[in-house]
Amino acid sequence: MTSDRSIPGYTLLHLLGRGDTSLVYLARNSQDREVALKVPHERTLAGREAAERFGNEVRLTLQVRHPQIVRGFAGTPFGPQAFLAVQYFPEGSLCDVLKRLAPCSLPLDAALRVLADVASALTYLHGLGAVHQDVKRQNVYVQEGRAALGDLGSAYFTAQGGRASGSPYYMAPEVYRGESAGGASDVYSFGVLAYELLGGRRPFAGDSYEELMAAHLNRFAPPLLSLRPELPPAVARLGELALAKRPADRPTAADIHRALLAALGENLAEEDTAALGTADSTPVRQVGRHVPTPLVTAKPTGPETGDAGRWNPFRRRK
Numbered sequence: 457m458t459s460d461r462s463i464p465g466y467t468l469l470h471l472l473g474r475g476d477t478s479l480v481y482l483a484r485n486s487q488d489r490e491v492a493l494k495v496p497h498e499r500t501l502a503g504r505e506a507a508e509r510f511g512n513e514v515r516l517t518l519q520v521r522h523p524q525i526v527r528g529f530a531g532t533p534f535g536p537q538a539f540l541a542v543q544y545f546p547e548g549s550l551c552d553v554l555k556r557l558a559p560c561s562l563p564l565d566a567a568l569r570v571l572a573d574v575a576s577a578l579t580y581l582h583g584l585g586a587v588h589q590d591v592k593r594q595n596v597y598v599q600e601g602r603a604a605l606g607d608l609g610s611a612y613f614t615a616q617g618g619r620a621s622g623s624p625y626y627m628a629p630e631v632y633r634g635e636s637a638g639g640a641s642d643v644y645s646f647g648v649l650a651y652e653l654l655g656g657r658r659p660f661a662g663d664s665y666e667e668l669m670a671a672h673l674n675r676f677a678p679p680l681l682s683l684r685p686e687l688p689p690a691v692a693r694l695g696e697l698a699l700a701k702r703p704a705d706r707p708t709a710a711d712i713h714r715a716l717l718a719a720l721g722e723n724l725a726e727e728d729t730a731a732l733g734t735a736d737s738t739p740v741r742q743v744g745r746h747v748p749t750p751l752v753t754a755k756p757t758g759p760e761t762g763d764a765g766r767w768n769p770f771r772r773r774k
């Protein structure tokens with residue numbers, strides 16, 4: 457269950473957290489930099505799908521570079537020495553931050569800033585032709601009010617095909633139906649995150665996977681303005697449109713990013729404008745679970761932490 461493997465070049469300082477895929481340590485690298493070191497569990501390495509997911513996370517994390525995506529420093533995708541060293545966030549994930557704040561929620565400006573950063577990360581990924589597939593508060597890391605999107609284990613380049621997946625509380629209707637995922641599916645998950653941060657509750661609840669699926673497919677959440685009247689109307693409107701049942705009715709991540717920056721009184725930075733269309737990426741070789749697969753009714757595709765699991769949202773693992 458636990459991993460006591462040492463990774464050459466790193467001194468393990470202490471355990472930061474335990475996920476379904478890996479143990480995450482605070483570690484020091486040979487340049488004396490503190491990093492979060494992800495070391496996969498033995499069972500992750502032993503399971504084909506889990507090992508491929510970890511390998512995918514390593515390769516994509518090291519390939520992409522954006523200020524609002526958790527930065528990867530080094531890694532080995534497969535084998536007994538597999539690891540991933542990433543930027544360390546002392547404040548932890550957005551989930552950790554919200555737990556510490558409870559019963560209060562993020563002040564409006566702080567929530568808009570976090571959402572703008574996540575929208576910026578998605579704009580960049582979508583510009584590369586990639587989808588993230590697991591946008592949720594557990595995968596957003598926070599430092600001094602700024603946010604970075606992490607966990608690229610389920611991400612893939614749409615041109616190369618991949619398997620639709622997600623976390624049940626955040627999964628788009630088309631993913632529940634087993635159709636292919638696209639940027640619009642990430643926008644839907646972003647809409648759930650935005651609803652949580654701005655509305656203070658989830659848009660859809662359910663006591664089972666089936667109940668959640670029925671809610672995401674058929675129900676409509678109360679308007680955000682009814683939950684938080686002080687919201688900028690344009691942001692509330694885009695937040696609701698992000699939850700549109702049909703992918704084509706949703707705004708793009710870039711639309712949402714612009715609206716959030718406007719609400720914060722800012723303009724799109726030049727590098728973000730460039731990232732919209734000209735991001736340079738050489739897609740990595742896809743393996744195993746990332747070759748095109750016939751899609752059947754989507755099942756959540758991975759174990760999960762906390763209360764929004766990819767496999768089973770009702771099983772708590774930590």
Ligand SMILES: Nc1ncnc2c1ncn2[C@@H]1O[C@H](COP(=O)(O)OP(=O)(O)OP(=O)(O)O)[C@@H](O)[C@H]1O
Nearest residue numbers: 472473474475476477478480492543544545548761
């Ligand atoms: N970059 C980081 N900085 C600080 N803490 C981190 C970082 N990455 C992970 N952690 C901590 O480690 C915990 C486990 O990380 P994570 O959820 O990414 O594990 P995983 O096993 O790789 O992913 P999953 O559970 O989704 O399969 C997090 O909940 C968080 O507390």
